[in-house]
Amino acid sequence: MKRQYWIFAVYLLFLVSGIPWYWPDDTTSLIFGLPAWFVVAILVSICASFFTAFILLRYPWNTDVKPDEE
Amino acid sequence: MKSNHVFDQNAWIFISIYLGSLILVGFLSYRARQENTLKDFYLAGNSFGLVVIFLTLYATQYSGNTLFGYSGKTYRIGYAWIMSVHFMTAIVACFLIYAPRLYARARQFNYITPTDYLQHRFNSNWINVVATLIMIVVLSNYLLAQLMAMGRAMQGMSMADPDTAYKQGVILLTLIMVIYGTLGGIRAVAWTDVIQGLVLMTGFMVLLFMLYKQFGPLSLATTTIQQSNDIAKINAPDANRLREWFSYIIIVGLGSTLYPQAIQRIYAARSEKVLRQGLALMAFAPLFTALIAVITGIYAIAYVPGLEGTASDQVLGIILSIIQQNSILGYWLVVILYAAILAAMMSTADSALLSISSMLSKDIYGRFVDANASEAKLTLLGKIFSWCLIIFLVWLAIYLSDKTSLLKLLDRKFDLLIQLVPAFMLSIHWRGMQAFPTFIGLVAGVLLSLFLAYGGFDFVQNGKVYGFHPGLIGLVINIIITVIGSVWSNKTSVITQVRY
Numbered sequence: 001m002k003r004q005y006w007i008f009a010v011y012l013l014f015l016v017s018g019i020p021w022y023w024p025d026d027t028t029s030l031i032f033g034l035p036a037w038f039v040v041a042i043l044v045s046i047c048a049s050f051f052t053a054f055i056l057l058r059y060p061w062n063t064d065v066k067p068d069e070e
Numbered sequence: 071m072k073s074n075h076v077f078d079q080n081a082w083i084f085i086s087i088y089l090g091s092l093i094l095v096g097f098l099s100y101r102a103r104q105e106n107t108l109k110d111f112y113l114a115g116n117s118f119g120l121v122v123i124f125l126t127l128y129a130t131q132y133s134g135n136t137l138f139g140y141s142g143k144t145y146r147i148g149y150a151w152i153m154s155v156h157f158m159t160a161i162v163a164c165f166l167i168y169a170p171r172l173y174a175r176a177r178q179f180n181y182i183t184p185t186d187y188l189q190h191r192f193n194s195n196w197i198n199v200v201a202t203l204i205m206i207v208v209l210s211n212y213l214l215a216q217l218m219a220m221g222r223a224m225q226g227m228s229m230a231d232p233d234t235a236y237k238q239g240v241i242l243l244t245l246i247m248v249i250y251g252t253l254g255g256i257r258a259v260a261w262t263d264v265i266q267g268l269v270l271m272t273g274f275m276v277l278l279f280m281l282y283k284q285f286g287p288l289s290l291a292t293t294t295i296q297q298s299n300d301i302a303k304i305n306a307p308d309a310n311r312l313r314e315w316f317s318y319i320i321i322v323g324l325g326s327t328l329y330p331q332a333i334q335r336i337y338a339a340r341s342e343k344v345l346r347q348g349l350a351l352m353a354f355a356p357l358f359t360a361l362i363a364v365i366t367g368i369y370a371i372a373y374v375p376g377l378e379g380t381a382s383d384q385v386l387g388i389i390l391s392i393i394q395q396n397s398i399l400g401y402w403l404v405v406i407l408y409a410a411i412l413a414a415m416m417s418t419a420d421s422a423l424l425s426i427s428s429m430l431s432k433d434i435y436g437r438f439v440d441a442n443a444s445e446a447k448l449t450l451l452g453k454i455f456s457w458c459l460i461i462f463l464v465w466l467a468i469y470l471s472d473k474t475s476l477l478k479l480l481d482r483k484f485d486l487l488i489q490l491v492p493a494f495m496l497s498i499h500w501r502g503m504q505a506f507p508t509f510i511g512l513v514a515g516v517l518l519s520l521f522l523a524y525g526g527f528d529f530v531q532n533g534k535v536y537g538f539h540p541g542l543i544g545l546v547i548n549i550i551i552t553v554i555g556s557v558w559s560n561k562t563s564v565i566t567q568v569r570y
Contacts, residue, residue: 011163018156019315023306033289037306038149045155045356052163052353061170061342065178 018044081405096250099258107445111255113338123348125267126260129417142383144367148303153315158356160323176337184333192505216419217467252453266413273410291372313537325484330425427452485541489515507555515548
């Protein structure tokens with residue numbers, strides 16, 4: 001797997017959107033009867049799981065060690 | 071409220087068959103060994119296929135802490151402990167940083183222990199000793215937490231008085247674990263992990279089903295909490311909790327990939343494809359494990375209010391007690407779940423014990439005491455070290471009974487383990503990284519983390535500096551020293567080469 005910087009960018013996006021810093025402290029919004037910020041955090045986690053699985057299955061690892069890396 | 075389930079004879083027969091099957095697997099794996107070498111005992115000759123690699127990663131990663139600790143923590147802090155699902159997902163993502171390159175090197179250079187990579191990369195005994203000591207201390211801590219959790223689990227199942235039940239649980243379950251572990255090495259540990267992983271997964275699903283059947287939907291629990299004194303536990307987290315959230319993702323995500331048993335599972339995979347597929351499956355594990363533990367804690371806030379301190383670590387037991395009393399189905403589901411709880415603890419503990427034994431025999435004895443020791447001798451010594459260490463830890467687990475909370479043990483582990491990030495993760499990508507600054511950075515990071523954690527400072531609240539783990543601050547210093555030192559060292563060496 002070569003260095004793919006866009007992967008880091010996507011994980012950064014998950015980090016920024018998953019942590020509920022952008023919700024007001026006194027928010028009372030509900031989704032399916034649960035706090036909205038809580039539901040969003042779970043959804044981001046589900047997306048991160050699928051993305052991680054995609055990366056792992058899509059990109060084979062290079063298992064050759066270059067001589068100058070020994 | 072008491073969380074005692076008191077199983078009848080049939081339940082004990084079920085539990086005994088389950089525990090007996092682990093010993094049987096130990097014997098079978100002993101017979102399946104191919105040679106009396108370190109590679110066969112600690113890596114099973116790099117033979118793990120997809121099912122084994124996934125279930126051994128799963129059973130090892132999810133422990134007694136996940137069930138008892140996470141439900142208890144949710145009970146204490148509220149919905150914000152959903153951060154645990156994030157940091158457990160982060161672990162798999164963090165493997166991407168260095169597992170591909172480490173796997174390639176392990177294959178080519180036949181690494182057995184985690185520090186084999188460090189020795190090969192830096193050729194520095196100092197780095198090796200410090201890294202080995204950190205890993206042994208961390209794993210011993212981890213192992214101790216599992217042994218204590220075994221005792222607590224037995225307290226919930228046995229008719230004996232709590233003290234006796236605790237001692238019985240610690241001694242009996244540890245004995246079973248160390249027998250199959252020393253019989254078959256990693257092969258026994260991984261094969262039992264397959265059983266334990268399946269039981270654990272079933273247990274979590276059963277738990278979710280039982281919670282819904284007993285208490286109704288989670289939205290109902292939320293409504294109940296909204297009308298109670300615990301309404302603050304629903305609120306979006308405050309700034310301090312948000313910093314803690316970020317800190318947990320980084321420290322657990324990076325730290326957990328550096329557990330020696332995790333590294334040795336990277337080495338043990340049959341192929342890179344199998345390892346990738348196993349990790350891909352692991353990416354979903356937090357959703358059917360940590361998330362269910364959090365949901366359990368939420369139900370407990372709603373329906374078992376009023377617990378404080380270490381009693382809050384027992385919320386899972388209390389919830390199960392309520393379900394058990396409800397019906398014969400509930401009773402048997404709780405029995406299955408208790409088997410899963412034992413599976414979670416034993417599968418984590420056996421892997422930790424095996425990794426410690428490999429490091430004590432190969433990295434300490436084989437490197438510094440008798441460099442010419444045969445592999446058969448080192449393997450035998452590893453088994454002896456396992457028994458000696460476990461006897462000491464069993465004594466400690468009994469001595470420390472009810473003296474500390476599970477998560478307090480968890481917190482300090484990662485503060486230390488994360489200091490190995492530059493040595494493993496940075497060095498595998500940056501050939502210019504030098505041994506001496508890496509060593510200085512490592513020591514500075516460890517000392518600063520411990521100083522902040524145990525220094526008694528006013529700005530350190532609940533073991534964290536404004537919400538950040540001390541280990542994270544130590545890691546920043548560690549990386550700065552390593553990077554600046556290596557760059558400076560490389561420049562000096564270039565100047566020296568030009569001059570002469």
